[in-house]
Amino acid sequence: MSKPRVIWWIRTDLRLHDNLALQAALDLGPEAFWPVWTWDPKYVYRTRVGCNRWQFLTDCQRNLSESITKLNKKSKLFLIREAPQTLFPKLFKAWKITHLVFEKDTDPYGKDRDAVIIKAAQEAGVEVIVKHGRTLWDSDELVEKNHGKPLMSISQVQAAGLKVGDIARPMSAPISVPDPGTTDMSFEQQPSIPKPDFQRDRERQDKSYEKLIGPNGDFAVPTLEELGIPAATSQIRGGETEALKQLNKILSDKKYTATFAKPDTAPTAFEPQSTTLLSPHLHFGSLSIREFWWGVQNVLKEHKGKHSEPPTSLLGQLLFRDMYFGAQAKLGYSFNQTLYNDHCRFVPWHLPSRVDHETKRVTGDYHIDSPEAEEWFQRWKWGRTGFPWIDALMRQLRQEGWIHHLGRHAVACFLTRGGCYISWERGADVFEEWLLDHESACNAGNWQWLSCTAFYAQYYRCYSPIVFPQKTDKDGAFVIRYCPELKDLPAKYIYEPWKAPLQDQKKAGVRITGDGKDPEKGTYPKPMFDFSERRNICIERMKTAYKVNLYGNDSKAIDGTWKTLFADSAEGPTERNSFKDAMKQDGDEDNIQQDDTGKGHEAVKEKGEEAAETDGDNKRGDIGGSKRKRALGCTLDGFVRKSKK
DNA sequence: GCTGTGTTGTTCGT
DNA sequence: ACGAACAACACAGC
Numbered sequence: 001m002s003k004p005r006v007i008w009w010i011r012t013d014l015r016l017h018d019n020l021a022l023q024a025a026l027d028l029g030p031e032a033f034w035p036v037w038t039w040d041p042k043y044v045y046r047t048r049v050g051c052n053r054w055q056f057l058t059d060c061q062r063n064l065s066e067s068i069t070k071l072n073k074k075s076k077l078f079l080i081r082e083a084p085q086t087l088f089p090k091l092f093k094a095w096k097i098t099h100l101v102f103e104k105d106t107d108p109y110g111k112d113r114d115a116v117i118i119k120a121a122q123e124a125g126v127e128v129i130v131k132h133g134r135t136l137w138d139s140d141e142l143v144e145k146n147h148g149k150p151l152m153s154i155s156q157v158q159a160a161g162l163k164v165g166d167i168a169r170p171m172s173a174p175i176s177v178p179d180p181g182t183t184d185m186s187f188e189q190q191p192s193i194p195k196p197d198f199q200r201d202r203e204r205q206d207k208s209y210e211k212l213i214g215p216n217g218d219f220a221v222p223t224l225e226e227l228g229i230p231a232a233t234s235q236i237r238g239g240e241t242e243a244l245k246q247l248n249k250i251l252s253d254k255k256y257t258a259t260f261a262k263p264d265t266a267p268t269a270f271e272p273q274s275t276t277l278l279s280p281h282l283h284f285g286s287l288s289i290r291e292f293w294w295g296v297q298n299v300l301k302e303h304k305g306k307h308s309e310p311p312t313s314l315l316g317q318l319l320f321r322d323m324y325f326g327a328q329a330k331l332g333y334s335f336n337q338t339l340y341n342d343h344c345r346f347v348p349w350h351l352p353s354r355v356d357h358e359t360k361r362v363t364g365d366y367h368i369d370s371p372e373a374e375e376w377f378q379r380w381k382w383g384r385t386g387f388p389w390i391d392a393l394m395r396q397l398r399q400e401g402w403i404h405h406l407g408r409h410a411v412a413c414f415l416t417r418g419g420c421y422i423s424w425e426r427g428a429d430v431f432e433e434w435l436l437d438h439e440s441a442c443n444a445g446n447w448q449w450l451s452c453t454a455f456y457a458q459y460y461r462c463y464s465p466i467v468f469p470q471k472t473d474k475d476g477a478f479v480i481r482y483c484p485e486l487k488d489l490p491a492k493y494i495y496e497p498w499k500a501p502l503q504d505q506k507k508a509g510v511r512i513t514g515d516g517k518d519p520e521k522g523t524y525p526k527p528m529f530d531f532s533e534r535r536n537i538c539i540e541r542m543k544t545a546y547k548v549n550l551y552g553n554d555s556k557a558i559d560g561t562w563k564t565l566f567a568d569s570a571e572g573p574t575e576r577n578s579f580k581d582a583m584k585q586d587g588d589e590d591n592i593q594q595d596d597t598g599k600g601h602e603a604v605k606e607k608g609e610e611a612a613e614t615d616g617d618n619k620r621g622d623i624g625g626s627k628r629k630r631a632l633g634c635t636l637d638g639f640v641r642k643s644k645k
Numbered sequence: 646g647c648t649g650t651g652t653t654g655t656t657c658g659t
Numbered sequence: 660a661c662g663a664a665c666a667a668c669a670c671a672g673c
Contacts, residue, residue: 153669263652311651467656
């Protein structure tokens with residue numbers, strides 16, 4: 001038998017340290033060894049990824065490629081611009097591959113894709129080696145030890161984890177890698193079909209597929225320029241080198257590491273942030289979860305005095321991550337949506353997802369059942385709600401790709417059960433696009449947690465956008481950083497600027513006016529509703545939803561007959577009007593839309609959703625951001641661009 | 646069936 | 660600063 005010719009297929013493990021798949025590949029003693037990344041159109045076009053995460057991903061790829069080259073001048077990350085499903089069969093033949101090695105992926109698409117590749121490899125006589133690696137325990141084993149059920153609580157994770165076994169100690173990075181063999185690419189590239197393109201940030205046509213191995217014929221990592229994506233606005237950078245530096249910084253502060261308690265960290269802190277900022281590295285695998293786990297364990301072993309415990313400790317945070325992976329492992333695609341999800345409570349939120357009942361999956365489009373809710377959603381997304389705490393967080397999310405965990409709680413509660421009564425799936429879509437650390441399992445899980453549809457049920461505990469931030473930031477330094485137009489307002493009004501007398505507004509050079517749709521310079525919008533009124537309405541409705549007690553897989557939830565069960569829970573219009581009257585005091589027109597028929601109101605659609613609904617007539621690039629938002633008569637996007645500077 | 650606890654609420658009292 | 664009431668869910672352990 002000839003010596004192994006091995007492809008190390010990298011997807012979720014952009015690192016050299018503690019890499020089980022890499023080690024398994026090297027253990028084969030290959031005569032030829034290629035580190036390969038396939039440029040999957042599913043990610044390039046069909047996953048919502050903002051400019052900051054594109055930057056972070058390509059940072060990780062470039063850093064890994066450089067690190068490989070340091071080990072062997074002839075080697076690097078071979079980034080090939082084609083879908084793995086069509087590429088690998090050709091590559092197996094052209095490079096005479098004997099083994100394909102990769103880290104086990106966890107999300108439903110990843111599992112489907114890998115099943116296709118494994119089959120193709122077997123047909124080509126290529127041996128496949130799959131190594132679990134990106135979670136503490138293999139999520140499928142965790143489910144098995146949890147009696148075949150999804151992991152829904154931290155105690156279940158701890159119990160099942162004990163049964164699965166010890167968490168492996170991290171391995172160090174290899175000191176050398178074998179030469180690659182031929183890099184002959186004399187086969188046809190299967191053209192990629194870009195439509196529909198979910199990338200709202202894409203400014204120009206994507207060119208990353210123009211040549212199979214890149215514009216210079218060197219397998220290089222694509223630039224944002226090639227992708228047609230504008231420069232990142234975040235300062236946070238990716239790569240294994242960065243990740244290990246950051247981890248060491250955290251671990252060298254032994255007291256911080258040993259006594260970390262999540263609920264006590266401040267969501268208003270910045271530089272340094274009160275949490276580790278390691279989650280994006282866990283997502284892309286530029287940091288090994290075991291390196292993190294055992295690094296903390298080593299500090300705990302030496303620490304004298306009290307240390308924190310799960311679930312609030314650093315290790316507890318990692319356990320929560322495994323919990324969400326363990327829920328998704330069992331529930332599959334349904335975990336990321338309400339309908340057909342038998343563990344997600346059905347709540348008749350506004351703006352619910354459309355579902356394809358054939359595939360039982362969401363289409364990416366949604367029902368605009370209430371124009372008012374759609375407007376609230378847009379104002380939430382673009383940081384123009386008129387609640388400075390919420391707006392500052394949403395602007396931070398967009399600019400930095402990161403917000404503190406408790407900040408995520410605040411905006412998620414506000415959008416769903418504690419304010420807007422809008423489907424958590426709308427919020428999850430926005431987080432998917434903008435978060436550097438977006439992880440589909442954690443995102444879906446946390447949104448269900450915060451919306452009290454799974455994992456958590458105390459819906460009467462509701463975050464106030466005024467009181468909550470005051471606990472850690474009385475003067476609103478955090479708000480002022482992201483809403484600088486409020487910087488000269490007296491501190492006592494910083495979380496409720498609409499209460500500032502006109503004289504104070506004048507002195508501060510800001511007018512609290514307008515509905516956030518077309519903000520004039522020197523203004524900050526009025527709040528889009530009375531918060532305590534909305535909180536009461538939401539809690540009432542949650543109570544009803546809990547009483548009705550439907551889950552996402554219930555036929556009544558799916559076929560729409562749930563409506564009869566919620567008949568007496570309509571919103572009281574009188575309450576709302578009292579707030580609107582109050583807001584008219586200074587003579588400004590109150591523009592909160594009250595178009596109950598929806599007539600004359602052009603629905604705003606997300607780019608990909610629009611394309612998904614129509615039958616593909618849209619030319620790519622036709623659906624520009626500004627055009628899309630003009631449909632609402634709304635120049636929020638204009639505000640966004642301005643604020644980027 | 647009862648009781649205590651659950652990573653991360655708010656308001657009001659002392 | 661701390662504790663209780665608010666109005667009240669789910670689950671584990673007994």
